[in-house]
Amino acid sequence: MHPIHHILLLHLLLLHVSPSIQQSFIYNGFKSPDSTNLTLTGIANITGNGILKLTNVSSHQIGRGFYPDPIRFKNPGSESALSFSTAFAFSIVPKYLKLGGHGLAFTISTTKEFAGAQPSQYLGLLNVTLNGNASNHLFAVEFDTVQDFEFSDINDNHVGVDINRMKSVNSTRAGFFIDGNSTIQDICLHSGKTIQAWIDYDGVKQQLNVTLSLFSTKPSTPIMSFPVDLSPVFQDFMYVGFSSSTGVLTSSHYVFGWSFNMTGEAESLDLDLIPSLLPAKKTNKGLAIRFSVSVFLVFLIIIIAGAVYTIKKFKNTEVVEEWELDLGPRPFSYTELKDATKGFHEKHLLGFGGSGKVYKGVLPDSRTQIAVKRISRKSKQGPKEFMSEVSTIGRLRHRSLVQLLGWSRNKGEFLLVYDFMANGSLDKYIYSSNNSKLILSWDQRFKIINDISSGLLYLHEEWEQTVLHRDIKAGNVLLDSDLNGRLGDFGLAKLYDHGSNPTTTKVVGTLGYLAPELTRTGKPTTSSDVYAFGALLLEVVCGRRPLELKASPEELILVDWVWDKWREGCLLEVVDSRLKGKYNEVEAAMVLKLGLMCSSDEPSMRPSLRQVVRYLTREVPLPESLGLRCDGGAKGGLVVKIDVFTPSSLEKMKSW
Known part of the structure; x- marks a missing residue:
């Protein structure tokens, strides 16, 4: 057979057995028969007037709508990413006007199912384990209305490009340009308005543009334009669609129309021709008159009912x-x-x-x-x-x-x-008896320690202000259904601007977690939070309280007992006996030493939370010299030395 015949035969076979190689499509609403074959997962549905409703205001839900067939995204010859263009109109309607829930994302992926994906900040695309894996082959443009500091979001109203992870490779505040005007016009993504977005990728120039507008016509200037090679991200065939999710704060996410093109620029949508959340205007005059009369009567009833209700309301509420x-x-x-x-x-x-x-x-x-x-x-x-x-x-x-x-x-x-929090507070697990159901494994304990350290780092350095918790203890660490640790109870929290100092001089907190300098100065700092976190580290490993009044004198104060064991060279003797020796000795020793460092009497000797996280993740090793005590310093965070613990001395400690 002539070689050209082989090529023709191969081409025919590919057309017969390969997935769809649809080059373009357009949906001016999703009510037509061609629209009903969208693959919907989660709580997504098509409304009666042809709107793709991805989510409602239920919390912690996921909704997706994807084009049913895969599309070729790679050049078969060069393996380079092909150009594509898409335009779509969407709206985000929050349950509460000033509180936008999480956003939605236009997505190109190897799958439509996203098994194990989480809602909230993961937008129904990834989870904490998969986040960042190159094997995800995920491209998404997010329109997000929550600022997640763990993903370094720039604000709570932004557009971001995500590649294999939820931390955007590029982002900008939401807005658009009016032709001839170089000043960006802000768009509130969760305003409930219909917003049109255009995403254009030039595979030859390896350039990605994102454009927004409140109108049907595409602005000539995108709000985001940057070079990126999507060849490593794309597989030969990929799926395209939308994904969104809700968290604690919720929004309804809608897509009104969608066009897509692999061979040129996607057709812009005429916003007057696509479905709307608002009902169509009535022009019947008779109906208008009847409606006006009805409104007047209803208005009178409302005034009367409102007056009665208000009188009753003021009697029962403030x-x-x-x-x-x-x-x-x-x-x-x-x-x-x-x-x-x-x-x-x-x-x-x-x-x-x-x-x-x-x-x-x-x-x-x-x-x-x-x-x-x-x-x-x-x-x-x-x-x-x-x-x-x-x-x-x-x-x-x-x-x-x-x-x-x-x-x-x-x-x-x-x-x-x-x-x-389904599993309650941490203290009932680390102070429990030998009830096997309440004994945390070492892996669970180490995970909780890492959880709380990352939360404290966020409070101290990553939020817009410094937040001092001032009451870090096992009773304020709560465990969700998966035994993830979460820090709660912010009743004593203190905020101040980065680089400044808190003004309070009131000593608050829990005995055993109070840094010694607090009783002298009364001024809380991030270092005093670190001291309390050090006490938490020790009690999680040792399975006992920082002050154990029923213990022998040498074991009364946890930090002193651990310190003595470290000096004696038998540090691991303090590890919770209920673990029965089943723990990672390297990790346990590291956490104990880190707990001692954080419990130093001298604030300047304690690590910052950023250093703590780097130690726990083994980004850097612990120093050889822990520098725990200063000459003449107090032990166990007590400013005066108490040799005999009498009832009066204990009452004095409690007053601190």
Whole structure:
């Protein structure tokens, strides 16, 4: 057979057995029969008027819509990435106007299923394990409305290009250019407005452009343009589509129309011809008259009902104060939380402390499990402290911090609503008896230590301000359903600008975790937080409290006992005996030494949280000389030496 015949035969075979090599398509809405074959996963659906609705306002959900057939994205001859162009119109409608949930992403991937992908900051594309793997072969352009500091997001209203990981290789604030004007016009991604996006990749120039607009016409200037070679990312055939997810804060994500082209520029969408969230305008005059009369009557009824309701409302609730208007998280009604906890029934009690009781609840509308902290009227946490906790943790976003969902205030009573942590607090595991169900393995303990260290690093250095927690302890470390550690209880937190110093001189915290300098100066610092974290490290490894009043004198103060064992060369003797020798000796020794470094009497000798994280991840080795004690310094964080622990001396310690 002539060689040309072989080529023709091969070409025919490829056309017969290869996946679709569709070059272009356009959807002016998704109501036509051609649109119904989109592959929908998660909670995505096509609405009655032909809108692709990826998610609703349910929390921690994923929704995806993908073109059903794979498309060739690589040149068969050179293995270089082919050019592509796409345009689509979308809208993000948050449940609460000022609180955008997570965004959506245009995605090119080898799969439509994304097994194991997580919601929230992972947008339904990756998870903590897969994030960053070159084998993902994932390209995405995210339109995100949450600033995730762990991914170095620039703000909470940005466009980012993600390649195999959720940390963007390039990002910019959302906006567009009007032709002839070099000033960027800002776009609020979660405004609910219809936004058109164009993504164009030139495979020859290896150039990616992203353009946004509120109009049908494509601006001549993109908001993002940068060189990138997508050849290592793309496989021969890939799937294209959209993915979005919700977290604690929720939004509905909509796609109204979509065009795609592998052989030229994608056709722009006429925003007047695609479906809309708003109902069509009525022009019937008779209907308009009847409608006007109805509105007038309804208006009168509303005025009367509103007056009655307002009178009753003022009898049962307090006037909203000015500071409450600026709080970020969602305000819950007292009745809503009372119903969720079955009237704050004792059988739903999760625990209690000095500031009040914590109850488990279930929100009836979304079936979301919550934890409600009901602050005691006898607590020292008044409106100022309550405001501090809401305004602080309500704006923090990190996987190792307990997420505040909302708050409520009723007749001087304060309530805080958090993510429900299925496995409770860490202290019940490390102080438990020999109940095998409550004994954490070494791997679980080491994972929790790393979780909390990353959360504290975020608080100290990575958020917009420095956040001092001031009450780091095992009881404030909560464990989710997968035993991931999350730091909670920000009632004592203190914020200040990076580079400045906190002004407070009030000593707060828990005995055994208080840095010795606090009793002299009263001024908390990141170093005093590190001291408390050092105590936490030691108790997680040793399985006992920083101060154990029932222990022998030499073991009374945990840090002193560990210090003595280290000097004697038998450091691993302090490891929790309930592990029965099943632990990584290198890791255990490292954590113990690091705990001693953090527990140094001299603040300048303690590492920063960034150094702590580098030690734990073995990016750098621990120093040979730990520099733990300074001459004449106190032991165990006590400013005065107490040789005999009498009831009076213990009361004095408690007062600190």
